[in-house]
Amino acid sequence: xxxxxxxxxxxxxxxxxxxxxxxxxxxxxxxxxxxxxxxxxxxxxxxxxxxxxxxxxxxxxxxxxxxxxxxxxxxxxxxxxxxxxxxxxxxxxxxxxxxxxxxxxxxxxxxxxxxxxxxxxxxxxxxxxxxxxxxxxxxxxxxxxxxxxxxxxxxxxxxxxxxxxxxxxxxxxxxxxxxxxxxxxxxxxxxxxxxxxxxxxxxxxxxxxxxxxxxxxxxxxxxxxxxxxxxxxxxxxxxxxxxxxxxxxxxxxxxxxxxxxxxxxxxx
Amino acid sequence: xxxxxxxxxxxxxxxxxxxxxxxxxxxxxxxxxxxxxxxxxxxxxxxxxxxxxxxxxxxxxxxxxxxx
Numbered sequence: 001x002x003x004x005x006x007x008x009x010x011x012x013x014x015x016x017x018x019x020x021x022x023x024x025x026x027x028x029x030x031x032x033x034x035x036x037x038x039x040x041x042x043x044x045x046x047x048x049x050x051x052x053x054x055x056x057x058x059x060x061x062x063x064x065x066x067x068x069x070x071x072x073x074x075x076x077x078x079x080x081x082x083x084x085x086x087x088x089x090x091x092x093x094x095x096x097x098x099x100x101x102x103x104x105x106x107x108x109x110x111x112x113x114x115x116x117x118x119x120x121x122x123x124x125x126x127x128x129x130x131x132x133x134x135x136x137x138x139x140x141x142x143x144x145x146x147x148x149x150x151x152x153x154x155x156x157x158x159x160x161x162x163x164x165x166x167x168x169x170x171x172x173x174x175x176x177x178x179x180x181x182x183x184x185x186x187x188x189x190x191x192x193x194x195x196x197x198x199x200x201x202x203x204x205x206x207x208x209x210x211x212x213x214x215x216x217x218x219x220x221x222x223x224x225x226x227x228x229x230x231x232x233x234x235x236x237x238x239x240x241x242x243x244x245x246x247x248x249x250x251x252x253x254x255x256x257x258x259x260x261x262x263x264x265x266x267x268x
Numbered sequence: 269x270x271x272x273x274x275x276x277x278x279x280x281x282x283x284x285x286x287x288x289x290x291x292x293x294x295x296x297x298x299x300x301x302x303x304x305x306x307x308x309x310x311x312x313x314x315x316x317x318x319x320x321x322x323x324x325x326x327x328x329x330x331x332x333x334x335x336x
Contacts, residue, residue, distance in 0.1 A: 039295055042288030049281035053274070063273045068280030076284060080291070087295060 007048050031086065038083035042076065113156045113164035117173040117200065120149040124179035126209030126228060133189045134216035136199035142208040142225035148175060148182045152202035156191070167191040171198055182206075272322050279315045286311055 022030045049067060056063055068076075129148055131138065136155070150173060158164040171187040184204070191198045206212070211228025214221060221232055224242035232239055286308060294301035 036295060037292075039288045039291035042291060043285050044288075046281045046284030046286075046288060050278055050285065053277045053281065057274050057277070063277040065273075065276060066280055067277045067282075068284060072280075076287070080287075083291070 005049065006052055007045060010048060011045065035083070035086040035089075038079070038086070041079065041083075045076075111158065113158060113161060113168075115154045115156065115168045116152075117154050117202070118149075118151045119173050119175045119184075120147055121175040121177070121182060122147045122179075123177075123182050123207060123210075125207050126211070127177075127180055127182045127207065128211050128213065128228070129182045129184065129204075129206050131184045131204075131212070131214040131216070132186070134184075134186055134200070134214060135188050136186075136201055136216075137220040137222075138200075138202045138204060138214070139222040140204045140206060140212060140224070140226065142210065142227070143205050145205060145207055148184070148207075148210075149205045150175065150184060150202055152200060154186075154198060154200045157197040167198055173200075270322075272319060275315065275319055275322065279312075282315075283308065283311060 018030060018034075021028055053063060053067060123146060125146065127148065129140075154168065154171070154173070156164040156167045158167060170190045174185045174187070175182060176185070177183045186200055188198045188200070206226065208225060209227050211230065212223060212226055213231045214233070216232075216234045220238045220240070221234075222240045222242075223230055223244065226244060230241065230244060290299075290301055290304045290307060293299045293304065
């Protein structure tokens with residue numbers, strides 16, 4: 001008579017215990033554990049089978065022709081597919097090219113989290129204001145002030161609140177520099193990939209004599225009343241200029257645009 | 269019970285344990301499975317080799333085919 005393996009009943013008991021644990025403790029993150037540690041199931045399965053065969057061999061009992069049947073191999077392949085898919089979907093880094101679905105996954109499953117930002121720094125009457133690695137919308141207004149003041153909010157799209165909080169601390173709004181050169185940094189480039197996306201809506205008030213230089217990936221720039229030069233370098237931006245006294249340059253790809261002084265211009 | 273029978277019996281479980289370890293190494297970001305999968309081929313080849321040698325020792329005759 002062919003000996004029945006102990007592995008199948010043990011696996012059944014294990015699966016039963018997992019479901020029971022899930023029902024008794026609903027807060028248990030069972031899928032997360034499964035997504036991360038499923039390969040250990042293969043190791044345990046193989047280890048038990050190996051142990052069983054060695055015990056049979058030691059007690060001179062008849063050995064099966066194959067250690068694992070064809071049906072078991074089919075089940076193993078199925079388990080691998082489920083494990084890898086679960087691993088990719090739960091947001092852990094995966095080796096399948098298909099697991100790089102961060103943006104699509106974010107659009108479907110992600111949520112937006114808003115964080116207020118504000119910063120101010122005293123400056124001279126005509127500072128050069130540089131906005132670095134910016135993504136989002138910026139409304140830059142000139143006023144009779146002697147400081148650069150930034151208010152607004154940062155929007156982080158993420159799969160969960162904890163991840164968004166982490167991104168927010170990684171990308172603080174900072175203003176540095178001196179009277180003549182003010183640098184506004186959003187550090188958004190620190191938060192790229194990993195199932196997170198960040199952008200900001202900023203209201204920036206600068207002294208009337210300021211000149212503006214902005215480098216960004218996308219978004220809108222709305223600049224008005226600035227007497228100094230305006231230079232915007234962006235991959236994909238919409239720029240609206242109003243009551244600009246000096247020349248401006250807007251570089252998108254290889255093109256450079258200049259606007260005559262005292263004009264209102266709008267490009268999309 | 270011959271050594272060949274034992275070898276045939278443990279082949280599947282050993283392959284399974286190795287597959288599990290390679291997958292675990294991949295999922296814990298140690299080593300990508302896309303780099304380590306040839307280990308499975310090598311292991312299978314080793315089993316076939318030992319199997320072939322043991323059958324050669326016990327029967328003394330050559331069998332045809334590819335050995336797979």
